Amino acid sequence: MAAGGASGEEITAWRPRVEGVTEVFHAHFTRHAYPMHVHDTWTLLIVDEGAVQYDLERHAHGTPLGTVSLLPPHVPHNGSAATPHGFRKRVLYLDAADGGPLDASFIGPAVDTPDLEDPLLRRRIGQLHAALARPGDELEAAARLTFVTERLRERLRPRLAEPPRRAPDRRLAASLRELLDARLVPGVELAEAAALLHAHPAHLVRSFSAAYGIAPHQYLTARRVDRARRLLLDGVPPSEVAPATGFHDQPHLTRHFKRLVGTPPSRYAHSAPRR
Structure with a gap:
């Protein structure tokens, strides 16, 4: 507002x-x-x-x-x-x-x-x-x-004895990737993922980023864009692709799609050669 x-x-x-x-x-x-x-x-x-x-x-x-x-x-x-x-x-x-x-x-x-x-x-x-x-x-x-x-x-509180940060955990990272793959469209909140995997949210994000070289939200977005590409090439209208791939709305899809693919979804959908 x-x-x-x-x-x-x-x-x-x-x-x-x-x-x-x-x-x-x-x-x-x-x-x-x-x-x-x-x-x-x-x-x-x-x-x-x-x-x-x-x-x-x-x-x-x-x-x-x-x-x-x-x-x-x-x-x-x-x-x-x-x-x-x-x-x-x-x-x-x-x-x-x-x-x-x-x-x-x-x-x-x-x-x-x-x-x-x-x-x-x-x-x-x-x-x-x-x-x-x-x-x-x-x-x-x-x-x-x-x-x-x-x-x-x-x-x-710099003087307090803080526990040392744990080293990145590849098993934990793999578990989060499995969770993101399973919840590709509905998504998952970070707090929920941390609770399900029994990890502190910061440790969870660090482990995933260290293991795969990409943050969890970037991984989820990239997977959604890949699914959007397939639907667009199958002829699904862009307005229907956004909710089908977990994006908030069509502008949300367009912003990330253009950033990753280099062109808006509508133009991508019409780029295939006529047969």
Whole structure:
């Protein structure tokens, strides 16, 4: 959902079908200032233009370009532009309930250090936003969310003795490939796959990528496109091919088909020589 005003202020907000993300919020504000308020979610914020200044737990903070800000649930904060031209931001509201991306033990560290200068984390968050904006790419978004939260944990609690990362598991990778093949059209959520295969989502994605040189969502998309090619050459209309191969809709099919094949589905379907 997008909305704008005469002042040039704009917002876009939606609720993605990705477990752990309760809302995506993009905004361009020139004059709006947030009063003190709280959320029942984690607020993960990046600023693309300008800067935001805010108070958290009676301490002043800011978001210069390149900073990642993580505001914990139930902790009052405000917010306003730190420059005359306002700011443009992208926000993810992450579930704070038990089983969410971050548990309550991270609230204290986030209060102490809400602003993180971390280019890798910021790049991962940008990639996550891009995936969340594309309906049908929920498996990719879930994988990217896993790596974002993993990086947040590393930054917020670096002194804790974390268990070493496990080496990639080829058996686990093969099991995931079998699952993806079996669920080619309906698909499978990353959390469901991890539960079925008794693996942590990040370890599952890393094992698959190391074994096959391709991420799980890329593998699934490529298999779907292959099936779409066969149906198109059999004369099935492109409008019917998308749902038959697991794509969200025809634009979703077209985007990935053109990227992998080099031409749109409709043109591909009519490329066969006449007999």
